[in-house]
Amino acid sequence: MRVRIAPSPTGYLHIGTARTALYNWLLARKHKGTFVLRIEDTDVERSSQEMVDVILESLKWLGLDWDEGPYFQSRRVEIYRRYAERLLKEGKAYCCYCTPEELKERREQAIREGRAWKYDRKCLYLSEEEKRKLEKEGRPRAIRFLVPPGKTEFNDLVHGKIEKNHEDIEDFVILKSDGMPTYNFAVVVDDHEMGITHVIRGDDHISNTPKQILIYRALGWEPPLFGHLPLILGEDRSKLSKRHGAVAVLQYKEDGFLPDALVNYLALLGWSPGDNREILSREELIELFSIERVSDRNAIFDRRKLLWMNGEYIKMKSEDELFNGVWEFLKKEELVKDEEKEEKRDYILGFIKLMKERCKTLKDFATLGYYFFRDDFELDPEGIRKHFYPGLKERMEKLLERFEKTEPFTVENIEQALRGLAEELGIKAKELIHPVRLICSGMTFGPGLFELLAHLGKERVIRRIKKRLPELP
RNA sequence: GGCCCCAUCGUCUAAAGGAUUAGGACAUCACUCUUUCAAGGUGAAGGUAGGGGUUCGAGUCCCCUUGGGGCCA
Numbered sequence A: 001m002r003v004r005i006a007p008s009p010t011g012y013l014h015i016g017t018a019r020t021a022l023y024n025w026l027l028a029r030k031h032k033g034t035f036v037l038r039i040e041d042t043d044v045e046r047s048s049q050e051m052v053d054v055i056l057e058s059l060k061w062l063g064l065d066w067d068e069g070p071y072f073q074s075r076r077v078e079i080y081r082r083y084a085e086r087l088l089k090e091g092k093a094y095c096c097y098c099t100p101e102e103l104k105e106r107r108e109q110a111i112r113e114g115r116a117w118k119y120d121r122k123c124l125y126l127s128e129e130e131k132r133k134l135e136k137e138g139r140p141r142a143i144r145f146l147v148p149p150g151k152t153e154f155n156d157l158v159h160g161k162i163e164k165n166h167e168d169i170e171d172f173v174i175l176k177s178d179g180m181p182t183y184n185f186a187v188v189v190d191d192h193e194m195g196i197t198h199v200i201r202g203d204d205h206i207s208n209t210p211k212q213i214l215i216y217r218a219l220g221w222e223p224p225l226f227g228h229l230p231l232i233l234g235e236d237r238s239k240l241s242k243r244h245g246a247v248a249v250l251q252y253k254e255d256g257f258l259p260d261a262l263v264n265y266l267a268l269l270g271w272s273p274g275d276n277r278e279i280l281s282r283e284e285l286i287e288l289f290s291i292e293r294v295s296d297r298n299a300i301f302d303r304r305k306l307l308w309m310n311g312e313y314i315k316m317k318s319e320d321e322l323f324n325g326v327w328e329f330l331k332k333e334e335l336v337k338d339e340e341k342e343e344k345r346d347y348i349l350g351f352i353k354l355m356k357e358r359c360k361t362l363k364d365f366a367t368l369g370y371y372f373f374r375d376d377f378e379l380d381p382e383g384i385r386k387h388f389y390p391g392l393k394e395r396m397e398k399l400l401e402r403f404e405k406t407e408p409f410t411v412e413n414i415e416q417a418l419r420g421l422a423e424e425l426g427i428k429a430k431e432l433i434h435p436v437r438l439i440c441s442g443m444t445f446g447p448g449l450f451e452l453l454a455h456l457g458k459e460r461v462i463r464r465i466k467k468r469l470p471e472l473p
Numbered sequence B: 001g002g003c004c005c006c007a008u009c010g011u012c013u014a015a016a017g018g019a020u021u022a023g024g025a026c027a028u029c030a031c032u033c034u035u036u037c038a039a040g041g042u043g044a045a046g047g048u049a050g051g052g053g054u055u056c057g058a059g060u061c062c063c064c065u066u067g068g069g070g071c072c073a
Helices: A015-030 A049-062 A073-089 A100-112 A128-136 A183-193 A203-218 A249-254 A259-268 A282-288 A303-316 A319-332 A345-358 A362-368 A381-387 A392-405 A411-425 A430-441 A449-456 A458-471
Strands: A002-005 A034-039 A068-072 A093-096 A142-145 A151-156 A160-165 A173-175 A198-202 A225-229
Touching: A002 A015, A002 A198, A015 A034, A015 A049, A015 A198, A015 A225, A015 A249, A015 A259, A015 A282, A034 A049, A049 A249, A049 A259, A068 A073, A073 A093, A073 A142, A073 A173, A073 A183, A142 A203, A151 A203, A151 A225, A160 A203, A173 A183, A183 A203, A198 A203, A203 A225, A249 A259, A259 A282, A259 A303, A303 A345, A319 A345, A319 A362, A345 A362, A345 A449, A381 A430, A392 A411, A392 A430, A392 A458, A411 A430, A411 A449, A430 A449, A430 A458, A449 A458
Parallel strands: A002 A034, A034 A068, A198 A225
Antiparallel strands: A093 A142, A142 A173, A151 A160
16 A cells, blocks of 8 residues: 655645544555655755745654655656656647636636537647747646546445546646646646555545546556545634634644644544544554445644644643653743753652643643742732732741741641641631632642642742732731 | 535534434533642533435435535636
């Protein structure tokens, strides 16, 4: 089995392309086949090395390693031309001299007259003399495929039988007047030359498939098997695109998603193992995946479920496994500096342990954990309203005294100190716990208070209480 | 507009004509645990688009309608 992913270098790897890549990759790994990467960059204007790099980086981040390539279509132009010439010579294609303006005019006329427009084969019926004349004028010429009469059927791996009458296919261009191949032509030549056995791609290519099969047959080649995956849709049910927000794989990396979680989520978008399992490792996915179980219905991308799944993966990972990822986000928020990475390692490992149940993304560690690293936070005004009360200052002074005497500053000792004071004052522990949390973190929620204070350390806790003492009621 | 694809809770899906009171997950709501927030536990609500057929029996097969999507322009 040889499969491939063939992205265009448009500046990012689309989440839909990523899922297509994933399904191909799963198939290749499951059947010990080969996963080929091909860059479809015939649109030279819009392609660049940087854009290619983004694709490679995205695939690497997802952990979808390829076995061959990347191949570049832009370096294969001569090959496409050779095959186009061959079809021309064999009378299976013909030159078309119609200009875009002429075509537009005839198309509009057809629409005005209420006819369905399809290329009218004007250039197919040109006499030799007319052709010579046009050539002499130096008119640009495209090459059109001569669609034979009949009908094409194929057995789609996902959809089953799909058929198309050739009357509904116009004589499409295979080589443009600038000498570049069209998508349909290049894809067939490449898939054949690269020995692709299973073409697994998006549903948006279903209508191209009969055209491509026609080309295979015209060149005397056996077409591969085709499987068309349902599309990933945005909330509004249209094809997922930039206007739906995060659509680039690397955006998810930036947003703090784990590649394992994204892979798992994407695998489930259009496929399920059949039982009720949802959290599946790569190994399990490879073992369980089958193209027969792929759904043929378009699916809406649900970021909330992805978020949940990412949270599940964060909980599953050890502190050590999360360390580097969390570090990057702390660094980005300027909460830490690279030179203190080793020195702060244990502190951060403990921080991750306290926070990971509460974080859905790696980014959350930085946004929800600000106070673990900096003193300069504001107190949540809503929290002040709720938890500060007259006489609090006096109580906090007493608590401060106790904390100063608490040695060592451990979870148990802190709890004992605080609860002891509460008892002595004849109040509920809550009446101290909430204000202390607010003073030491700026927030009304977070890890268990005693664990939190112990981890912040005596020095920080005392400093923060002292700092806020003057403003307490 | 032409052609093609698709139709199960809000979303992702399970149910290979009989095992179904249509199952699970996310989200929602309630309760519970708790110093808070999460997490966890328990529970609730929520679906076979509509209409015809085929069949002893239809979510499942066929047809039509409607709706959604894609491609080409």
